[in-house]
Amino acid sequence: MKTAQRSTLTLIAALTLTPVVFAQRNGPDWNTAGFDVQRSHWMRADKEVNATSMSKPGYQLIWKQKVEGVKIGLSEPIMVGTFIGWKGFKDLVLFQGGDGNLYVYDSDLGVPYFDKRFNTTAPKTCALTSIGAPGRPSALKPAAGMTRPLAAPYHSVVGKPGEGIPGGMNPPRTGFGFGQQGAPIPGLNQGGRAATPMYTVTTDGTLHIMAHGTGNEYEKPTPFVPAGSQVSDIASVDKIVYAATLPGCGASPNTLFAMDRTDPANPTIKQWKPESGDILGAPAFSTEGNLYITTTKQLIALDPKSLSAKVMATSEAGFASTPMIFTAADKKEYVAAGTTDGKVMLMDAGTGAAVAAAGEEQKLQFTPTALATWEDGSTRYLVVTDKTKQQARVVAYKLSDGKLQMAWTSTELEAPGSPMILNGVLFVLATGEQRGSADPATRAKGRPAVLYAYDAKSGKALWNSGTAIASPVTTSGIATGSGMIYLATADNTIYAFGFPQERQ
Numbered sequence: 334m335k336t337a338q339r340s341t342l343t344l345i346a347a348l349t350l351t352p353v354v355f356a357q358r359n360g361p362d363w364n365t366a367g368f369d370v371q372r373s374h375w376m377r378a379d380k381e382v383n384a385t386s387m388s389k390p391g392y393q394l395i396w397k398q399k400v401e402g403v404k405i406g407l408s409e410p411i412m413v414g415t416f417i418g419w420k421g422f423k424d425l426v427l428f429q430g431g432d433g434n435l436y437v438y439d440s441d442l443g444v445p446y447f448d449k450r451f452n453t454t455a456p457k458t459c460a461l462t463s464i465g466a467p468g469r470p471s472a473l474k475p476a477a478g479m480t481r482p483l484a485a486p487y488h489s490v491v492g493k494p495g496e497g498i499p500g501g502m503n504p505p506r507t508g509f510g511f512g513q514q515g516a517p518i519p520g521l522n523q524g525g526r527a528a529t530p531m532y533t534v535t536t537d538g539t540l541h542i543m544a545h546g547t548g549n550e551y552e553k554p555t556p557f558v559p560a561g562s563q564v565s566d567i568a569s570v571d572k573i574v575y576a577a578t579l580p581g582c583g584a585s586p587n588t589l590f591a592m593d594r595t596d597p598a599n600p601t602i603k604q605w606k607p608e609s610g611d612i613l614g615a616p617a618f619s620t621e622g623n624l625y626i627t628t629t630k631q632l633i634a635l636d637p638k639s640l641s642a643k644v645m646a647t648s649e650a651g652f653a654s655t656p657m658i659f660t661a662a663d664k665k666e667y668v669a670a671g672t673t674d675g676k677v678m679l680m681d682a683g684t685g686a687a688v689a690a691a692g693e694e695q696k697l698q699f700t701p702t703a704l705a706t707w708e709d710g711s712t713r714y715l716v717v718t719d720k721t722k723q724q725a726r727v728v729a730y731k732l733s734d735g736k737l738q739m740a741w742t743s744t745e746l747e748a749p750g751s752p753m754i755l756n757g758v759l760f761v762l763a764t765g766e767q768r769g770s771a772d773p774a775t776r777a778k779g780r781p782a783v784l785y786a787y788d789a790k791s792g793k794a795l796w797n798s799g800t801a802i803a804s805p806v807t808t809s810g811i812a813t814g815s816g817m818i819y820l821a822t823a824d825n826t827i828y829a830f831g832f833p834q835e836r837q
Contacts, residue, residue: 363412363812366466366566367751370473370618371658374705379756381816381832384788387758387795391832392786394801395817396443400825402450405431406773407821408464409566409810411531412440413545425545426819428827429467431808433535435548440814443829449548453537459581460771461563464808465615468532468567468574469545474620532574534564538583540574540592552597559584566615571622573637580611587612589626591640605640607633609647614655619666619682625656627670632656632680645685650674654717657704658682661732662711669715671701677717677730677737688735699725707754709790714740716759716789718749723768725749727761729792741792747780750806755813759789762820765805777823779805784818784830802828 367374386392400407413425426440435449530552531545540557543550558564558576562583568575574592578585589605589612610628616635617625624635625645632646645668654671661667666682675697679688699719706715713732719725727743743761750762765780782805784798802822809821817831 362414362469363410363814364469364471365411365568366409366468366615366810367657368753368812370471370568370570371620372615372617372655372704373657373659373707374751374753375707376753376755376813377707379813379816381834382755382758384757384790384793384795386832387786388788392796392830393833394798395829395831395833397826397828398438398443398445400428400436400821400827403430403434403436403825405461406464406808406823407431407436407825407827408466408808410812410819410821410827411467411469412812412814412819413469413529414814416546423546424815426812426814426827426829427467427531427545428809428821429464429533431461431464431536433533433539433541435467435531435533435543437545437548438827440817440819440829443827447548449533449541449543451535451539451541453535453539459563460773461808462771462773462776463563465534465564465576466566466810468569469529470569470572473570473618473622530569532567532569534558534562534567534576536561538562542594542597552594555592555600557592557602558588558590562586565612568615568618570618570637575616575624577612577615577626579614589616589635589640591637593638603638603640605635605642607631607642610651613652617656617658617668619658619668620660621666621682623682625658625668625682627652627654627656629653632668632670632678632685634685643685646678646680646687648672648678650676652678653700653702654704657706657715659706659708659713661713662708669704669706671704671717673700675700677701677704677715679715679732679737697728701728703749703751705752705754705759707757707789709757714789716752716754718746718752718761720748720750721768723748727752727759727787727792729759729789740790743785743787743792743794746785747783748805751810753811753813753818754789755816755818757789758795759787760811760813760818761785761787762806762811764807766807766823767805773807773823776807777805782806782820782822784811784820798830801830 408429410426424440428436437446538558538560539554542552562578565577572595577589593601607628610630613627624637651673653673657669701717702720715730718727724745729740730737731740746763748764750764752761763783765782766776767779782802786796804822804824807823811820
């Protein structure tokens, strides 16, 4: 009896003294490519990374891990904040292979958590120049803030001097561990954090719905897109899963697919094809729930359920980027997209009215194919670069009085990737890939990648990874969680950069 009592007391004490592991240590999860369904590439806050800390020594390679058995390449990762799993308390980083296989790693330690390999045999009909990221249920409103309410960021049981023991146990979840409690995000499985669904699409066109803590498929795999398709980044909003099949692959390329899983036993699929141009990538959503997509000719708004379409804008030169959506200081939502003549078009998300076009006076010498945005106080910044050029700059604009005005430019980078902003610090990869070919092996013959950090307000260079990365990056992008940056190289090695600290 005394032994049982001691065991019970020990369990109670452990649960009382370990609330740290119930909270995301450093903000919301990275649930879809570009962080949110607005595709902002902006993580608003971090307790360790800022322009001051990045200008001092310390940010470095924390771990790297070779992923064995990858045949096609790895995607931009998505992130899962701390949860209780069968191996203990974990933060996870998830990469999807070009065949739909899933590779999940402990994001702190760099050790494998589990793999999900489907061994599908459907042939690819083209070489993949990019690999769509997996997805998880996403809120329509961008996440803002640090960790959960009533708890300061921390890593150990005892807080910093003067803080004492961090308080609060596992709160009712909203899907991100912050904000108003008790209001579940539509479409988010509320049966437990480890059961929150994650989505991948395999080469046979099947959508797989798995628990991120185990990889177990707790809903029936469902045919979604034609076999052999090149699938865009996956998004899930209000129980509907979205993905586009990109030109050049599969039996139905250039199509947006939407699977409504309100009734998981009887999912319904709708699809939409543009009348003009090729789809450029994944859709984006306004906070009101409207869906936007760009083709090489048009910017189009769609009803998220019926997929009925309305053309918002047509570019004579042609569009070059997927849409990005943000809310400015005037509380209005805007849609931004790059064009092939070196401009950034900005439109009212509700009316489609043109607001501004960066490049009228200072035309870019490249095509803005990759966009990011962030806000400093009431000042909105747009950041662009070109993922098709062998050498290109990063260019930042300020939105002021309805006009986009150039704020700063970087030096030229070798094959730049998509920019990302973390707490006022802009990270971007010089991927080093050899551009100009669709063949992955040819692109991988370039130079080793270098990760750069800039002050996002001034453009001042703060840090770079030097020679830490051993090969180019060809299919992956960068993502962040708990102050660390993650990426995958062409030789299928995952790299994690951050400040050294005690890790779980």
